[in-house]
Amino acid sequence: MINIYNIFKWVFLFSVLIFLIKYTSQNRLSKKFKIDYIEIKTKEKRFLTSEDILKYINTSPHFDISQLNDFNIKELENVLDLHPGINNAEVYTHQNGNIGVLVNQKKAIVRIKTETDDFYLDEYGQKMKLCKNYFPELLVATGKINDTHHKEIFDFVCLLRKSSFWNAQISQIYFSDDDIFLIPIVGDHKINIGNFDNISLKLENLYHFYNKAISYKGWQTYSDINLKFNNQIVCTKR
Template sequence: MLKIKRFLKPVGMILGIMAIVVALGFVERSSERRPVTALDVEVDQPADVQFIDADAVRALVLENGEGLIGSAMGEVEMTAIEERLRSLACVSDADVYHTLDGTMHVRVKQRLPIVRVFNADGSNFYIDRDGWSMPPTDTYTPRVLVVTGQLYEPYREGEHLVTATDTLTAHTRSDEILALAQIIIADPFWNAMIDQVVVDLNGEFELIPRIGGQLIAVGNGTDLQARLEKLRLFYAKGIPQVDWRRYGRIDVRFADQIVCTKRMTP
């Protein structure tokens, strides 16, 4: 009798598991036949970024597919919808799924631009925090760091600029611009202080602060973190000792020194 009980126990467990699998399969097949009764769209908007909204996403999902509502869940190509949304330059990720109540859910995550690049020819684009390029839009202008001057950066929509730069024979500045922007926005002091970056005729960066009116020369993109730390110390200890309004340029490119140039007076 004991042997029979020992035999029946694992058999019962196996039959229970099989029953669960069969039930799940039935539920899945049933849900695939269930019609789409509603479309729920949610757009993640970090820092109030508004390159795309729920209405625009809804329009894209329903474009050439007015019959979506009422279609069987299993007939909806959710993977294709995800790929289409992810192909948008302003979208970093998209997730489409349905629930048993007949609702199809669309979740979109926007890219977060941190810098806007203005080329010498007037063309411009954004770079997001992960290094992806984004086109400008007429409907929304985020407040981000601006880089201008002697720039000739190619815009490649939907490409990772740093990766693309590594494959080019021509020298571009996208990686250095991204590195500088990441340093600035990561530090509350610099994020509040620096308003614009200018690339001079030698291809070196000059920072324009929101107050003071000086040009701050930080060089060609190397040792940026160390140079900004040196500048921070100068702001904290050096500037209080002098009338900083007398100076039009602060140069932190050189080791162990800061060179200040007085403003030109008429």
């Protein structure tokens, strides 16, 4: 008799537990959450605001904010990752059941402008759309650029950024039909590098030329400096 009683007791307790789990799950699923906290991480000037992110979520065709609950926060993270100014996003729930959002703002390092396109490359070499309220002072690559050039442009800009001198000196990369030209900030001349092969050596040679020749003859002496030939610098006087 005692065994039967114990069996009924455990069956009853188990049934209650199943009911509570099911009720809690249904209740959490039906509960509508709200975003009550947004944090934006960045190493540079912030161009994203909490209002921008909320507006982006509210107007996204990929997510219905009215159906937000703690079972679909991964979907919200995926939507935020589509934002042109967000590198990655993390969405989490608070103890009160509301939603917090943590986003890492993207950082552009070069702008690419062609006749048909205009965009940035971010610090990871990925394409980044132009963003409202974001106007960084960056090196600009122009001319006859296609997708195959993006990697070498990114690598070259990363090389420049390692040097305080070159990072401050080069303002533009121009792709012609045959050669690549650099446009400096100081000095009224064009620098023909041909291509990016042996670019570190070309920059080193140009640096020595600046120190030994330009500093003596003046920054306005030459109109063109050609580095495309191995270990040679060919200059054209204006």
